Amino acid sequence: MAIEADSDDADSGREIRLTENPDGRWTARDLRAEVSTQGETRTEALEALDAVVAALEGDAGREPTDEEMEALGVDPETARSQGDELPDVLQ
Numbered sequence: 001m002a003i004e005a006d007s008d009d010a011d012s013g014r015e016i017r018l019t020e021n022p023d024g025r026w027t028a029r030d031l032r033a034e035v036s037t038q039g040e041t042r043t044e045a046l047e048a049l050d051a052v053v054a055a056l057e058g059d060a061g062r063e064p065t066d067e068e069m070e071a072l073g074v075d076p077e078t079a080r081s082q083g084d085e086l087p088d089v090l091q
Helices: 005-013 042-056 068-071 078-082
Strands: 001-004 015-018 025-032 035-039
Touching: 015 042, 025 042, 035 042, 068 078
Parallel strands: none
Antiparallel strands: 001 015, 015 025, 025 035
16 A cells, blocks of 8 residues: 655645555545545556546546437537526436
8 A cells, every 4th residue: 555645736735645466456545535446557557546636626637529428318409408406306
């Protein structure tokens, strides 16, 4: 087990814990964001962790395409016209 400071963002105080699992896979945990990811290698686990943290912080991701929404049974026009309000079922 190791704890490393992220050299790309030294001011953030970001700490990452890497653990080699009994099955040989790696788990990376961001202690500040309190999220974990796994990978076949240390690099894969860290790359996945960076992607998750970026998504949580709003630095990643994209709007779904019309095709992706339709595949989930969502009408794209209806989805876009609702703004930021939660659907009735979620309120």
